[in-house]
Amino acid sequence: MKTLEALTAAELGQLRQQVERELALQRTDKLALDLSRGKPSPEQLDLSTELNEPLASLIARDGTDARNYGALRGIPEARALGGELMDVAPERVFAAGNSSLFLMYQVAATAMQRGLWGDGRRWSRAEGPPPRMLTPVPGYDRHFTICESLGIEMINVAMFDSGPDMEQARRLAAEDASIKGIWCVPKYANPTGCIYADNTAAAMAELPQAAAADDFVIFWDNAYAVHDFERPAAPLANLYDLAVAAGTAEHVALFSSTSKITYASGGLGFCGGSDALLSALEETLSLMCIGPDKVAQLRHARFLSGRIEEHMTRHAAVLKPKFAIVDRVLEEELGGLGIARWTKPKGGYFVSLTTPPGTAADIVRRAAQEGLKLTPAGATFPYGRDPNDDNIRIAPSFAPQDELESAMKVLTGCVKLIAIDRNRTEAE
Numbered sequence: 111m112k113t114l115e116a117l118t119a120a121e122l123g124q125l126r127q128q129v130e131r132e133l134a135l136q137r138t139d140k141l142a143l144d145l146s147r148g149k150p151s152p153e154q155l156d157l158s159t160e161l162n163e164p165l166a167s168l169i170a171r172d173g174t175d176a177r178n179y180g181a182l183r184g185i186p187e188a189r190a191l192g193g194e195l196m197d198v199a200p201e202r203v204f205a206a207g208n209s210s211l212f213l214m215y216q217v218a219a220t221a222m223q224r225g226l227w228g229d230g231r232r233w234s235r236a237e238g239p240p241p242r243m244l245t246p247v248p249g250y251d252r253h254f255t256i257c258e259s260l261g262i263e264m265i266n267v268a269m270f271d272s273g274p275d276m277e278q279a280r281r282l283a284a285e286d287a288s289i290k291g292i293w294c295v296p297k298y299a300n301p302t303g304c305i306y307a308d309n310t311a312a313a314m315a316e317l318p319q320a321a322a323a324d325d326f327v328i329f330w331d332n333a334y335a336v337h338d339f340e341r342p343a344a345p346l347a348n349l350y351d352l353a354v355a356a357g358t359a360e361h362v363a364l365f366s367s368t369s370k371i372t373y374a375s376g377g378l379g380f381c382g383g384s385d386a387l388l389s390a391l392e393e394t395l396s397l398m399c400i401g402p403d404k405v406a407q408l409r410h411a412r413f414l415s416g417r418i419e420e421h422m423t424r425h426a427a428v429l430k431p432k433f434a435i436v437d438r439v440l441e442e443e444l445g446g447l448g449i450a451r452w453t454k455p456k457g458g459y460f461v462s463l464t465t466p467p468g469t470a471a472d473i474v475r476r477a478a479q480e481g482l483k484l485t486p487a488g489a490t491f492p493y494g495r496d497p498n499d500d501n502i503r504i505a506p507s508f509a510p511q512d513e514l515e516s517a518m519k520v521l522t523g524c525v526k527l528i529a530i531d532r533n534r535t536e537a538e
């Protein structure tokens with residue numbers, strides 16, 4: 111197959127007509143397709159129906175009555191579950207209610223306002239530049255909106271297959287004391303699907319020491335800790351252990367949740383870290399909550415205890431074929447044309463598509479006209495600004511397989527159309 115660039119003007123015109131015809135065929139299906147948000151499908155949610163069985167007892171193993179107020183850090187069973195997901199001891203875990211994102215916000219807000227260490231260190235100061243965080247890009251839009259809402263500026267760091275460019279991160283953090291932290295999705299990153307390499311994690315653990323700020327925090331959002339499509343599961347270095355060895359454990363905030371294990375709404379969120387971090391978080395949360403939903407905690411602990419891998423293998427049976435469809439259609443429709451590359455994750459929820467520079471927004475707009483909703487172009491970058499306008503996030507989990515196939519054909523058709531038009535304009 112010839113690359114798009116090698117085609118003559120006549121060949122480009124013919125290809126354009128063919129793509130238009132193919133898109134028109136899809137259009138007759140009255141499309142209302144959506145590849146925009148990484149939600150579990152109903153089929154995946156059904157895997158956790160057992161959560162709703164009546165509980166034999168509502169008393170936790172330490173005697174806590176799950177129905178009553180209290181136990182802000184969570185019941186022991188739930189803390190153990192969080193420990194399993196985040197690879198730390200249960201004592202290092204705060205088990206809360208639904209949403210780890212809520213906990214990320216609270217940790218960031220606490221770092222801003224009161225500090226995480228019980229001393230004078232806090233990010234928000236009356237004088238001097240505003241606090242900043244490093245944002246490996248492309249990344250997760252909701253991390254960026256937390257920063258924006260708290261007045262934290264963001265500085266982009268490049269992402270490799272091995273995780274963030276740690277040399278760049280280290281240089282930036284070392285020369286600017288207003289840089290207070292970094293966002294990480296270390297396993298099956300949103301949206302590239304990469305897993306941080308061991309040396310990336312080791313360099314990350316040392317980053318707070320290299321940073322000019324003495325209140326630097328690593329936000330280690332391990333949302334996809336157990337979301338492997340294949341067995342054995344892919345390993346991830348233990349950041350907390352590395353940080354203990356590097357003397358930086360107080361500068362690490364771990365996060366995970368069961369949102370994409372059981373119910374996206376109605377699961378458990380976890381935060382892990384040092385005694386100082388857990389105490390600071392407890393103080394903040396105690397202002398707004400007397401205790402988490404411990405009935406949900408008991409249900410989750412009893413349902414998942416000792417069988418996370420078995421349960422996630424069932425999710426993989428639903429998700430892996432969908433990711434295979436995405437990869438196949440991309441390969442069939444765009445392979446060899448020299449106009450796109452994409453990631454091939456072995457787990458998680460996303461595929462990251464890179465199109466020619468300056469085309470992503472046009473592709474997303476054109477797809478919307480064809481009835482396909484995509485994550486807005488730029489959403490994977492702070493402030494919605496993709497400097498190259500070339501990144502599109504694909505979220506294949508929610509759509510049934512036949513719709514996913516149609517959606518991918520529409521997407522790849524739009525990529526071709528916009529790239530052809532770009533090539534023709536440049537040739538003129």
Ligand SMILES: Cc1ncc(COP(=O)(O)O)c(C=O)c1O
Binds near residue numbers: 148209211
């Ligand atoms: C990287 C990442 N972190 C956190 C979340 C949301 O987590 P939770 O449902 O626990 O708030 C998502 C959801 O897409 C995500 O992709």
